[in-house]
Amino acid sequence: MEDYQAAFIEEANDFVQILEESLLQLEGDRQNPEIINEIFRIMHSLKGSGAMFGFDDLSSYTHHLESLYDQVRRGEILINRAIIDFTFESVDHIKHLISFQPDEKYIKNSQSLIKRIPGLLMATEGDDKDIQRPIKSINTEKEAQQKKDQKKSYFIRFRPDTDILKDGTNPLYLIDELVAMGTCIVKARAVNIPDFNRLDPLDCFISWDFVLATKEDPSNIEDVFIFVSGTSEIEIKEIADFDIFEKDENKAKLMALLACPDVSSSDLNEFSDQQPILTRTPDLIAEEEPTEEAEEVTPEIQEKSNLSSTKKMRVSTVRVKAENLDNMINLVSELVTMQARLQNIAQENGDLELISFAENFQKLSRQFRDLSFGMRLVPIQNLYIKFQRLVHDVSKELDKDVDFVTEGLETELDKNVIEHISEPILHILRNSLDHGIESKETRQELNKPERATIQLKAHYSGADVIIQVTDDGAGIDLEGVRHSAIEKGLIKATTKLSSKEILDLLFEPGFSTKQDVSNLSGRGVGMDVVKRKIEELRGSVELHSEKEKGTVIKIRLPLTLSMIDGFLVKIRENSFIIPLLAIDKIHELKTGQLDKAFNHIIKIEDEQVPFINLMNGSFDGFQDKPAKYLVLINFENKKVGLAVNEVLGEYQVVLKPLGHLLKTKDYFSGATIMGDGKVALVIDTNKLIQQFAK
Amino acid sequence: MDNSNKTDSYLTFKLGPESFAGHVKNVQNILEYREVTKVPDTPSYMKGVINLRGNVLPVVDLKEKLGMELCPYTSNTCILVMNIYMEEDIVNVGAIVDHVMQVKEITPQEVLPYPSISNKYKSEIIPGVFKVNDEFVMILNLDKIFSNLETSIFKEK
Numbered sequence: 001m002e003d004y005q006a007a008f009i010e011e012a013n014d015f016v017q018i019l020e021e022s023l024l025q026l027e028g029d030r031q032n033p034e035i036i037n038e039i040f041r042i043m044h045s046l047k048g049s050g051a052m053f054g055f056d057d058l059s060s061y062t063h064h065l066e067s068l069y070d071q072v073r074r075g076e077i078l079i080n081r082a083i084i085d086f087t088f089e090s091v092d093h094i095k096h097l098i099s100f101q102p103d104e105k106y107i108k109n110s111q112s113l114i115k116r117i118p119g120l121l122m123a124t125e126g127d128d129k130d131i132q133r134p135i136k137s138i139n140t141e142k143e144a145q146q147k148k149d150q151k152k153s154y155f156i157r158f159r160p161d162t163d164i165l166k167d168g169t170n171p172l173y174l175i176d177e178l179v180a181m182g183t184c185i186v187k188a189r190a191v192n193i194p195d196f197n198r199l200d201p202l203d204c205f206i207s208w209d210f211v212l213a214t215k216e217d218p219s220n221i222e223d224v225f226i227f228v229s230g231t232s233e234i235e236i237k238e239i240a241d242f243d244i245f246e247k248d249e250n251k252a253k254l255m256a257l258l259a260c261p262d263v264s265s266s267d268l269n270e271f272s273d274q275q276p277i278l279t280r281t282p283d284l285i286a287e288e289e290p291t292e293e294a295e296e297v298t299p300e301i302q303e304k305s306n307l308s309s310t311k312k313m314r315v316s317t318v319r320v321k322a323e324n325l326d327n328m329i330n331l332v333s334e335l336v337t338m339q340a341r342l343q344n345i346a347q348e349n350g351d352l353e354l355i356s357f358a359e360n361f362q363k364l365s366r367q368f369r370d371l372s373f374g375m376r377l378v379p380i381q382n383l384y385i386k387f388q389r390l391v392h393d394v395s396k397e398l399d400k401d402v403d404f405v406t407e408g409l410e411t412e413l414d415k416n417v418i419e420h421i422s423e424p425i426l427h428i429l430r431n432s433l434d435h436g437i438e439s440k441e442t443r444q445e446l447n448k449p450e451r452a453t454i455q456l457k458a459h460y461s462g463a464d465v466i467i468q469v470t471d472d473g474a475g476i477d478l479e480g481v482r483h484s485a486i487e488k489g490l491i492k493a494t495t496k497l498s499s500k501e502i503l504d505l506l507f508e509p510g511f512s513t514k515q516d517v518s519n520l521s522g523r524g525v526g527m528d529v530v531k532r533k534i535e536e537l538r539g540s541v542e543l544h545s546e547k548e549k550g551t552v553i554k555i556r557l558p559l560t561l562s563m564i565d566g567f568l569v570k571i572r573e574n575s576f577i578i579p580l581l582a583i584d585k586i587h588e589l590k591t592g593q594l595d596k597a598f599n600h601i602i603k604i605e606d607e608q609v610p611f612i613n614l615m616n617g618s619f620d621g622f623q624d625k626p627a628k629y630l631v632l633i634n635f636e637n638k639k640v641g642l643a644v645n646e647v648l649g650e651y652q653v654v655l656k657p658l659g660h661l662l663k664t665k666d667y668f669s670g671a672t673i674m675g676d677g678k679v680a681l682v683i684d685t686n687k688l689i690q691q692f693a694k
Numbered sequence: 695m696d697n698s699n700k701t702d703s704y705l706t707f708k709l710g711p712e713s714f715a716g717h718v719k720n721v722q723n724i725l726e727y728r729e730v731t732k733v734p735d736t737p738s739y740m741k742g743v744i745n746l747r748g749n750v751l752p753v754v755d756l757k758e759k760l761g762m763e764l765c766p767y768t769s770n771t772c773i774l775v776m777n778i779y780m781e782e783d784i785v786n787v788g789a790i791v792d793h794v795m796q797v798k799e800i801t802p803q804e805v806l807p808y809p810s811i812s813n814k815y816k817s818e819i820i821p822g823v824f825k826v827n828d829e830f831v832m833i834l835n836l837d838k839i840f841s842n843l844e845t846s847i848f849k850e851k
Binding site: 330333334337574575614656657658659661662668670671673677678679680681 | 729731732733734736740742743744745747748749750751752785786787840
């Protein structure tokens, strides 16, 4: 049972995500019936499977929401801000309920939330100014009552997806349900059944046509198909607003019509003319579009509304434990290392057969490596809901009108990077909303559009991914930052700083520009934490800002944490890897050139280049060697030389952590296993230069 | 179950002329000594890192860590791959020892107090001793020695 519950929790969490997504959409498009249906369907599923797996609190709570959305769906009440906010709160509440042992206080919370529902129903009319009047007019109760009592006749066509049986749905139950609603005739269509030799008994080839006379609302008929509507073709059409079976001649006529295999709903229209139209309501007219159009449009709309669920069904996927993926990557890394070793041995051995075998093995292992690294890539889109939800909540709380625009969220990053990047980005967004975007009044004074924009953009750049957050807010007040830094003792009052250096101060630990610590972003964690977190991912963060125009924060991240292109060098006969991207060029040195250099600067091609000589002194416990080459490294906008005594060439590196005990040596980003089984340390050039610049 | 009869297993090994023992729960496996990649700017007892089946294992010279007299490595020199329990994590560390002896089953009654007069180590480092063939074997608390390499194992004077 626990296993099933765990599976349910995973599924439910997916539902919650779709739910949040739909709610955010609903905010912008309050009358969209597809979104409302989607929400209803999720509530329904949560209720059903919740009860099945023993999540009774969840089930009973979602039951109330389901009824609420049922009324919304029927057009009896209108979506307004109160309902959306209530549903958001409920989503948070549901998140708590989806756990093995929900806290007692959450269960109590259910009660207080449920009690608010009647209030929502009352408040729907009048008090909400910003809602558009609905297309559907609300019927007075009397009319509605009248409508309900009257039987109507519908033509229903149900063409199930051929896979319906594999999904565990028995179409016969659906038919039973329909028949139970009123008077009904059913005609099965078997034209699609293929030749016996090609007949797969697991596929469903039969479709059904119904004529149903019922008092039920059309939406209830749709409900019968709620779980198959994503994949199956369903057409529901009112053919007459009375009970078509009342007259015997009609019945016979219907039977004759249905017997014809290519009958369409328009053929049945003639019945509707038999009696004068009594109480037609606009919503039903809206549904009665010309048949040809209905047939084309309906599946399309349904496909759209079920996009998320359909996708899942069409692309067959398997859930894999993240841990297994990690283990696989470790094994692949080992394989790559072994392969390098095999190549070494083959070259030394000189056996042609072995060499060609080693080469084939290399091709194979490279493909395998790319494939398995690809499996860990996740689009940034996965974090979108989190971001949008934050922008939604915070902008509401601060009463700021904000447009959240995104671009390039299909950009993929390693799963581990994605997991760790969401916090920093949330922090940046929170900062933008709180400190960056001005209040509505200020924006008006400054002649800025009242609705502010925050843009989140991602794209590839070489082996990196760049994520950029742009706002059109107040920008950063350089003087303010400077003053604050002086007050906090970070800089002296006399220190002259470029604007970039002032902006860099924001990343200093314990710096916060806003005087009053606000409820939102001033929680004592500043941009320094953002910077540190991003650097832990081997990324970097840059900030540009223009006063009154806005702020741009640019995050650069490596595509994957575990593989880099490196350059193998020897420093005092020990192998080190320098990331290839950091290297500008390599310069050969004359004997003793560095020793003669004044103040650790030498002249290379008309440029003065500062250098770090690790060939003697520093690097404790290593034998001194004369420097032969100077590797020029890009550091910020300058070049810095690093003296080495041998350059060995490019090397693809599987990065391994150095572990807790050596964590203090932070100018090594890790180590890698070489083809000969030995370990080489990987230099983090930025940190190394910073260390030696002190 | 009577706890007093429960035996503990210890791996015994030599550091110079002395015999030591570590609890087997701390020992994952034993490797022959192999070349270690140096890491610059580390304490001298931190010998560097080696490749342990595709992972990087830091290696410490245990004699140097304990402040004992050093001698060259021989064919008997081994690296003990240890599981060190650090707060919630288990961390792997390699320890270079001169000679691995055997695994001994010891009952709690056999563990004798370590005479603490002039003990230069903090008392929790050597919690006790036991006798094997008339020779004293000192039990090392490997978790305490390795869980935080920066903290001193020596008594403050």
